Amino acid sequence: xxxxxxxxxxxxxxxxxxxxxxxxxxxxxxxxxxxxxxxxxxxxxxxxxxxxxxxxxxxxxxxxxxxxxxxxxxxxxxxxxxxxxxxxxxxxxxxxxxxxxxxxxxxxxxxxxxxxxxxxxxxxxxxxxxxxxxxxxxxxxxxxxxxxxxxxxxxxxxxxxxxxxxxxxxxxxxxxxxxxxxxxxxxxxxxxxxxxxxxxxxxx
Numbered sequence: 001x002x003x004x005x006x007x008x009x010x011x012x013x014x015x016x017x018x019x020x021x022x023x024x025x026x027x028x029x030x031x032x033x034x035x036x037x038x039x040x041x042x043x044x045x046x047x048x049x050x051x052x053x054x055x056x057x058x059x060x061x062x063x064x065x066x067x068x069x070x071x072x073x074x075x076x077x078x079x080x081x082x083x084x085x086x087x088x089x090x091x092x093x094x095x096x097x098x099x100x101x102x103x104x105x106x107x108x109x110x111x112x113x114x115x116x117x118x119x120x121x122x123x124x125x126x127x128x129x130x131x132x133x134x135x136x137x138x139x140x141x142x143x144x145x146x147x148x149x150x151x152x153x154x155x156x157x158x159x160x161x162x163x164x165x166x167x168x169x170x171x172x173x174x175x176x177x178x179x180x181x182x183x184x185x186x187x188x189x190x191x192x193x194x195x196x197x198x199x200x201x202x203x204x
Contacts, residue, residue, distance in 0.1 A: 001172075002167065002171065003103075003171055004103070005165065005166050007021050022097075026142065041132075048065040050125070052126070055117065057080065059079050078109045081105075082105040085102070085103045086100065087101050088100050089101065089192075122150065124149065126145055126146070128143050137168055138190055141164075141165050141166075144163075145161045145163055164194070
């Protein structure tokens with residue numbers, strides 16, 4: 001399973017969660033992570049493109065990743081949502097700091113190319129540049145994203161979005177020896193370290 005929490009905002013009209021943070025908050029958070037020397041792994045900024053499309057009851061992401069000095073790699077991942085919870089944050093931080101986060105649990109299954117349809121039409125295309133920091137069972141991901149329904153929509157002027165998330169990357173091992181409350185508190189604390197938070201409100 002994939003358990004993650006990410007910063008964003010709540011749309012005032014629809015009430016829906018909108019992922020993303022301000023550029024200032026994004027780069028300040030990256031700098032804070034870069035200043036700590038205790039990470040078990042730090043990846044450089046890596047560019048990739050996701051092509052997303054539905055297959056049966058799952059949403060499949062085909063990712064093409066480009067690393068300098070190496071051939072591009074292609075991976076396929078089927079994702080099925082299990083649960084999600086939207087949290088509103090009350091804090092006295094800067095006006096551009098995030099005021100909401102979303103916790104999501106999903107089942108991710110790697111797929112081989114021969115397990116997928118020979119031809120598909122993506123419903124979402126995401127150009128990404130990501131830097132990650134890992135410690136223990138968790139990974140902190142900082143991602144710059146341009147997305148659209150297709151390539152033409154991105155090239156016509158899609159606005160770059162800045163995303164900050166924390167994922168329990170070793171879910172099975174971490175949850176085997178801890179109860180649900182401990183796992184939830186640990187995940188939220190790792191993300192909320194970036195802000196001065198005083199209260200959390202839950203919205204299903």
